[in-house]
Amino acid sequence: MLNEKTDISPNEIHGAxxxxxxxxxxxxxxxxxxxxxxxxxxxxxxxxxxxxxxxLIVMGGYGHAKLREMILGGVTRGMLQSMTVPVFISH
Incomplete structure (x- = not known):
């Protein structure tokens, strides 16, 4: 079963x-x-x-199709709009 937010298996450790x-x-x-x-x-x-x-938050920045981002939003854009600490983004 995949996680709907990250599209990874629950047994996979993201970032390992x-x-x-x-x-x-x-x-x-x-x-x-x-x-x-x-x-x-x-x-x-x-x-x-x-x-x-x-x-500090260090994260990757990714873009998606404009329509998908308009409907679902995007974490990169959300972080830039709402950051409460400095954010270092690399693509």
Whole structure:
């Protein structure tokens, strides 16, 4: 069964490969699954950052078809509109 927000299997850990890469460069990484059944992804991320007193968000920026973004929105655009801490976006 796929997760409707991320299109990944519930058993797949998003970010595991990135965490391994960063660990090789002595960066401490902690992967956390944040339940967000009743809010959108952008607000789930910002809520988690506030809960842990985060000071920076690093994320990939992706665009989708204009029609899809108009209907469903987009996390990248949502983060840029609502960010509460500095955001570093790489595409």
């Amino acid at each position: 490969e990135m965490a391994k890469h960063l660990a090789r460069h002595d960066v401490k990484v902690q992967i956390v699954k944040v339940p967000a059944a009743d809010i959108d992804v952008t607000n789930a991320i910002l809520s988690y950052v506030a809960d842990v007193s985060g000071t």
